[in-house]
Amino acid sequence: MNARAETLQDSLLPGFGQRDEISWRALKFYSIYRLIIALLFIGLVWMADLPEPLGIFNRDIFQITAHAYLIAALLFFIPLQIRQPRFPYQVAGQVMTDILAITLIMYASAGVSSGFGMLLMIAVAGGSLLKPGKIAYFFAAVATIAVLGEELYAQLVRFYPPPNYTHAAVLGITFFITAFICHALATRVRESEALAESRAVDLQNLALLNEQIVQHMQSGVLVLDSDGRIRLFNNSAKNLIGFRGDILGSSIRQVSPELADLYERWYHQGEHAMSPMRPETGNVDIQVSFRALTPGSNSSILVFIEDAAMLRQRAQQLKLASLGRMAASIAHEVRNPLGAISHAGQLLYESGKLHDDDRRLTAIIQEHSRRVNAIIENMMRISRREPAVPQNIRIKSWLQDFIADFCRLNDLDQNAITASVQPEDMQVTFDPSQLHQIVMNLCSNALRYSRSMPLIDIECAMHPELGRPCMDIIDNGEGMPEEIARHVFEPFVTSESHGTGLGLYIAREICEANQAALNLQSNSDNGCRFRIIFPHTG
Numbered sequence: 001m002n003a004r005a006e007t008l009q010d011s012l013l014p015g016f017g018q019r020d021e022i023s024w025r026a027l028k029f030y031s032i033y034r035l036i037i038a039l040l041f042i043g044l045v046w047m048a049d050l051p052e053p054l055g056i057f058n059r060d061i062f063q064i065t066a067h068a069y070l071i072a073a074l075l076f077f078i079p080l081q082i083r084q085p086r087f088p089y090q091v092a093g094q095v096m097t098d099i100l101a102i103t104l105i106m107y108a109s110a111g112v113s114s115g116f117g118m119l120l121m122i123a124v125a126g127g128s129l130l131k132p133g134k135i136a137y138f139f140a141a142v143a144t145i146a147v148l149g150e151e152l153y154a155q156l157v158r159f160y161p162p163p164n165y166t167h168a169a170v171l172g173i174t175f176f177i178t179a180f181i182c183h184a185l186a187t188r189v190r191e192s193e194a195l196a197e198s199r200a201v202d203l204q205n206l207a208l209l210n211e212q213i214v215q216h217m218q219s220g221v222l223v224l225d226s227d228g229r230i231r232l233f234n235n236s237a238k239n240l241i242g243f244r245g246d247i248l249g250s251s252i253r254q255v256s257p258e259l260a261d262l263y264e265r266w267y268h269q270g271e272h273a274m275s276p277m278r279p280e281t282g283n284v285d286i287q288v289s290f291r292a293l294t295p296g297s298n299s300s301i302l303v304f305i306e307d308a309a310m311l312r313q314r315a316q317q318l319k320l321a322s323l324g325r326m327a328a329s330i331a332h333e334v335r336n337p338l339g340a341i342s343h344a345g346q347l348l349y350e351s352g353k354l355h356d357d358d359r360r361l362t363a364i365i366q367e368h369s370r371r372v373n374a375i376i377e378n379m380m381r382i383s384r385r386e387p388a389v390p391q392n393i394r395i396k397s398w399l400q401d402f403i404a405d406f407c408r409l410n411d412l413d414q415n416a417i418t419a420s421v422q423p424e425d426m427q428v429t430f431d432p433s434q435l436h437q438i439v440m441n442l443c444s445n446a447l448r449y450s451r452s453m454p455l456i457d458i459e460c461a462m463h464p465e466l467g468r469p470c471m472d473i474i475d476n477g478e479g480m481p482e483e484i485a486r487h488v489f490e491p492f493v494t495s496e497s498h499g500t501g502l503g504l505y506i507a508r509e510i511c512e513a514n515q516a517a518l519n520l521q522s523n524s525d526n527g528c529r530f531r532i533i534f535p536h537t538g
Helices: 002-045 059-075 077-082 087-108 117-130 134-157 165-215 235-241 257-269 308-350 356-384 395-409 432-449 482-486 503-513
Strands: 220-225 230-233 286-292 300-307 391-394 417-421 427-430 456-462 469-475 517-524 527-533
Touching (some): 059 087, 087 117, 391 432, 395 417, 395 432, 395 456, 427 432, 427 469, 432 456, 432 503
Antiparallel strands (some): 220 230, 220 300, 391 427, 456 469, 469 527, 517 527
16 A cells, blocks of 8 residues: 555656646746835836825835835845745745735835836736745735735824725725635636646556556557658567567558568558568568558558467467367277277287288288377377466576486487587576477477487577577488478478378477477478577567
8 A cells, every 4th residue: 555655646746747837837927926016116216206196195115215226126036046945935035025016015105006016916826826825815905905004004104195084994995805806716727736646647647657558568569650650669560570670650661571562551441450570580470460540541550560479379279179089089989999909900910820921911901000099099189288378498507407307218429419508597588398398399300300419409599680599409400302392380290101190290380389489490301490499488
């Protein structure tokens, strides 16, 4: 609760600071007004003759008060600049100085009939607006007492003309009405300011939240103007396109010619590009869709870029559900008869009455029974596969443990497998058990086809274009036929008569379940290189 309150307070601090700045600016304008009035009085003093009724009762008091008022107006600019003392004290000091100076000028210039009561009204209104509250009525009361006191003092000292208490009382009532109206207006304005600041803070926080969400989306987002230039983007868009430089303000054709072709096709023909494509600078398949931010206008275009592997992963859920039902049906309908066939073949093989040719036929029955059973097991493994539970894995230590286990299981020397990790502290996000299954499958295939030492080479590094961790598993074999290479990740595709053709298919499915990618990076006479591209760790 305390943390939440501190966060809210921090978010509101800019609003309070802005309101405080506005108050000081208003006081500065009021100070400038006071300076102009003081300069006007000084200008009248330095005229040859003061126009009536200025100084008509006491010219000396008028002149002294005008000069003192100018000095005070100038001196008040010093604390205004350093903002010391605090704002309420500066407002009270300026308003009280105005009431005193204008009352003395009024006394020297025919009293309330001189019309200077309007200046007192402005002083009361200014104080009420700058510092609303009960102090507004205090300013009105002081101004009223000053006017009545001036009339009473004039009667006691001058005896002529007679005091106009009625005019003074009406002026005092006007002060209180002015204070009431200005206090109500100031309160209303400040409530509106507080509401506007609160809404502004909410909007600012919402904008920051939206920015964080967009920047951390796995989907890429671009905003293009009508000329096809990039105005906004998130990091995922750069990573999926594979562009490493600054793309803000760049033409979409400079960033990705393939994406530019799709954009122009959509712009001119309204065709939506939803088929997978691979940018020239990227290393993953993407799908692109375009939307106009304003319906009926193409001034701003929103571009969504999706990792095709993730989309395939979603579609794969339906495929896995169907495959699971099919695997269960196969297991029920085929496995029991298959077991009976295998058992009968085993009994026949052990019979002493069979000729060698018949014994070879029973061996064929057992071999193919085991192969069909392996196919069923693989299909059931796909259907039973639990959801991935990704973890951060320090790949160097993980590889050391894996290589030790693999060499022990296959009776290999440690030198048969070489491994390198750059940087050495590289971490990947993956389900540990599923990663073990994938690498075990790839290394088993590599071991089967390698012809020279080292039999298997494992290289881990950061992808130079995508900036994502990747692992290459390389064999020193003779490569595979091009026809097999094109369909190597499809189920039941294999170059061996004894293989099921499901190993690489299952490996790729597991990679996609972990938001990773598995590709055949190269296939040559010197061997094959399979690459696992891991998801972003941050």
